[in-house]
Amino acid sequence: RGAHASVRHDSAAGHVSGRAVYLDDMPLPTNALHAALVLSPHAHARIRAIDLAAALEVPGVVAAVTAGDIPGVNDIGPILKGEPALAEGVAEYAGHPVAAIAAETLEAAREAAALVAVDWEELPAVLSVEEALAAESFVAPPQVMARGNPEAALGLAPLRLSGEVRCGGQDHFYLEGQIAIAVPGEDRDMQVYSSTQHPTEVQHGVAHLLGLPFAQVTVEVRRMGGAFGGKESQATIIAGIAALLAWKAGRPVKLRLPRDDDMLATGKRHPFLIRYDVGLDADGRLLALDLVLAGDAGNIADLTPAVVARALCHSDNCYWIPDIRVTGLACKTNKVSNTAFRGFGGPQGMFAIEAILDDVARHLKLPLDTVRARNFYGVEANNVTPYGMTVEDNIIERVTGELARSVDLPGWRAAVDAFNASSPVVKKGLATVPVKFGISFNLPTLNQAGALVHVYTDGSVHLNHGGTEMGQGLFVKVAQVVAEAFKIDVDRVRVSATSTAKVPNTSATAASSGSDLNGMAALAAAETIRGRMVEVMAERFGVPAGEVTFDDGRVFARNESLSFGELAQLCWSRRVSLSSTGFYRTPKIHWDAATCTGRPFFYFTYGAAAAEVAIDTLTGELRVLRAELLQDCGNSLNPAIDRGQIEGAFVQGMGWLTSEELWWDDRGRLGTHGPSTYKIPGSRDVPPVFNTRLLADAPNREATVMRSKAVGEPPLMLALSVWLAIRDAVASVGPPGAKVELDAPATPTRVLAAVERVRGGG
Ligand code: MTE
Ligand code: LUZ
Ligand code: MOS
Structure with a gap:
């Protein structure tokens, strides 16, 4: 195990x-x-x-x-x-x-x-992104990511669309x-x-x-x-x-x-105001894009510059856009300072490009998936992101293809259309989304980790690393890695509380990189100790070190063997250290913040989702009826834990895009500061048909810990399928080609207004 x-x-x-025991459960000193x-x-x-x-x-x-x-x-x-x-x-x-x-x-x-x-x-007080833009009130300078000549390419493009869309914050x-x-x-x-x-x-x-x-x-x-x-x-x-x-x-x-x-x-996810001008050919191929992503930073910078940078680096999602400029703005407002939230700007960047492609597809009266497929990053050509990183591990078509086949997408579409033809009030919508998410902190320095491993003389192992446990299962994953290194049962490995006194100078457990970084650091520490144990074993039985093997809680040297604990005891008696630190730094990554270019990510993870929703066109209420998820976890360290991460992230993403609305009064006071007014998804919002699969036979091509891939944040963006499915349902009441104007969160109020606009002719 x-x-x-x-x-x-x-x-x-x-x-x-x-x-x-959580902090509030801890017994306090009497004073x-x-x-x-x-x-x-x-x-x-x-x-x-x-x-x-x-x-x-x-x-x-x-x-x-x-x-x-x-x-x-x-x-x-x-x-x-x-x-x-x-x-x-x-x-x-x-x-x-x-x-x-x-x-x-x-x-x-x-x-x-x-x-x-x-x-x-x-x-x-400055209370909105618009006011901040007008006043040029920013917490950090604009960040511009650009390639080619977007102005010229926009001018030459056969077709041009522009628009504005918003996504909200999230507590x-x-x-x-x-x-x-x-x-x-x-x-x-x-x-x-x-x-x-x-x-x-x-x-x-x-x-x-x-x-x-x-x-x-x-x-x-x-x-x-x-x-x-x-x-x-x-x-x-x-x-x-x-x-x-x-x-x-x-x-x-x-x-x-x-x-x-x-x-x-305390701060929340950054709301964004998005403005775009896109140039395309008649088949829906993106030729040029001028995109502005204006995030509401709140009163101070906090992590906003890095969040905006990640929004920029995910505004391409899976698509090749030859001439492009994306401008990221960190607007200073008199609101609470917004901060990291699962996806860290990635969801907002992807929201922007998916909204653009949805507008393009409707304008051209083409299926959204057709438009997407025409714009996917290539494998040999058209495979460099606007920030200059080559997409080396592209499996977009494999992932979207496997999902579409496994759910019989054409049959599903036909069923939704048939339902809508006979249902005047309740309308269904169906949409998919592909996701590509970059793994590594986008500040290269932060991609380092340390660990501390002790083997005791009974063969039990004490593990400590710089990562923190927040429910995501990091501790068990890293314990599994150490157990694997010693070939002992994971129950022999005890993970202790994270402490600055044990492992110093750590990074946040964030950017989904907890197991990548700390798993590798812990592996390094375990391998150091294992190396010493091998030498003792080899000397004890007079065999070359190369002939010592570990398996199933025992250590073997030709015909001889000791239990892992017996060997630990022997090491101690021969005065050999059974304790080691381990350290890891992610290779290959670099980033130039001034030009927004480099290779900020060690690798990408991929995923795809399809979602079906039903909306009531008289009230705007909605239900998510079915969701089908496929997520790339590389060689998953723990498929059960990863499944939980995927399901949880998806439902959290649904909340962001549908029900979780933050509302401030005209003096900038938050009205939605408790569960009675701020609606996170409940158990009844989980889709009644909800299937999650991990992509099979997909080891990470980069040398990550046991060839696994990070999982914490990427599946949140699969929920964009829900938002796009709502837009699909709204579009079904209007003439083909009508523009759907729907911001996020798609609350009943917004859905109803969108329905009425589309009915009124778009
Ligand atoms: N899962 C649970 N249960 N609780 C959490 O707070 N945080 C998410 C994700 N999954 C979170 C979670 C976020 S924002 C990140 S960055 C990752 O977990 C961090 O952990 P990891 O790097 O070990 O995946
Ligand atoms: N970059 C990133 C960061 O990609 N994710 C993070 O969580 C983060 N945190 C701090 C600074 N940069
Ligand atoms: Mo997660 S937003 O990187 O803590």
Whole structure:
């Protein structure tokens, strides 16, 4: 039961029985305090003064902090510096933390937080991407990815279309909200338990705020109750404020945000405004594209420049576009700073090109799949992306072909058309989508990982690596890799909590690369130890090292054998180290941010989906009736875990594109800050017919860990099939060729309006 087996998640029993320990379950030291945040009610306002007197009088209140209390630097910026943990001088969005309280009880902390009196001077606020564009208000310079001469090619193209479309943001809605516990130690040391994807960044953030060397801050995380990108950079703010209060009070502090505060104070997926001008021939071949992707960054940069870069690098999806310019804009608004979310800009970039192709196909009265096939990247020619990377592992036609055959796409289409011919009110729609997703952090430096492996003298193995567990099954996958290296059962491998004290200088567990990076680092560590064990075995039985083999928990040397544990014991008695670190850096990748060119990705993953929906043309309500997914996982490390990732990502993508609507009032205050108004998909939204398959016999052609491929984010984009199927259903009420105008999320309101526009003649 090593690599490639469907081993169950190491915490499966703990998850379902409630015994898996999350931060909020941890017993606290008896002197621990509870914390609450004070949030700005204004989208943009100067802080004239903060009066803490009333708050400090609440019985049980021990400490209060504002930006002025910070002993170090008020900065947790992950990419660009100068990003405060607590608003300083000015609050830049409704929900911006301006102060925090620690008290003996949570009730006292929250009561006191409500009594903090801030003297505000309201300032004009930028509340939309359009306003930001008009004001040229950006958090980072524009990024331009270009090839050829798009102007000239557009001018020469036989046909030209232009348009505008939008996709919305998305709250992460992890079940476990943001939380941290900070425990002060000797000599100003600080131990932090944080629900974070990025322990090293929390370590740095806390050290900056407290003015400490990194070595005095230790960050630990055993697991998160979901993260989805929302705890990549923004967990640092929560942990930083907890540490600040702990430092000020000299006592342990737990800061757990209530759901409403979590949704108000922390960032989401970036909404995008998309404008395009496309040139084509009469067969629907793309000749030229001028595309603008304007993302709503919110008040600070956070990860936005990297998100926009990934949007650019996925605006081609699977298609060859000879002359192209894509301009990525990071609009600064007085909204909460948006951040990583599963796909990291990729979904928005692909949304743009799929919307364009759908418009093209309708305009030409051609099936969308026909138009796509005419534009797919080639294998010998037409195989270079606009950022200059050759698509070497192209299996687009294999994946789309296998899906189409396995679901009898023509028969399915005929059934949908027949249904629509006899159903005047409820209309069905059917659409597919191909997905190509680049694997590696698009900042090459981040593609590194470390691990630490100990073999004990009973043959049990202690594994630690820089990756974090958020439910995605990283720990069991890496344990499988180590078990495979030693040819022992995975139950012999114990994975311990991620800690900056065990593996230093790590990257976030993100970009779907957790198992690629940490799996390789752990493998390197295990191989080092195995090499030493081989030598001891060879010497003990007088055989050449090449004749020592590991299998099924035993080690063999010609006719002799020892159990793995007996050999470990022998190594110890001969004073041979049974502990090693391991390190990995992804080869081949490079990126020039100034020109948006390079090979940012080690490889691509591919997938395809088909979805059928039904809409009620009188109300706009919709159901997803059937979804068929095919995903490339290379030689999957764990097919059961991967299947869960694919299904979960698809349903999360459905939520983004259909029901999850973020709504702000005209003063920039978020109205949808709880589950009663913000609708994530529920169990009844899962398609009643829902089939997921992993592409068979598809080892990664690059030398990844056991030839597997990353899986965490790519299948989210398969949900674009649902959005396109809704557009297909809407189109069925209008004349052929009518334009469908439908933004995302395709809520009933938007679907109904789209139906009425199409009925009115497009
Ligand atoms: N799966 C679960 N259950 N919970 C999560 O928070 N995050 C997703 C994905 N799958 C997530 C998840 C995101 S955004 C990423 S980048 C990857 O997991 C990160 O883990 P990996 O690199 O180990 O795949
Ligand atoms: N790039 C990327 C990043 O592709 N994915 C990420 O999650 C990320 N995070 C930080 C910086 N770059
Ligand atoms: Mo995932 S958005 O890269 O954390």
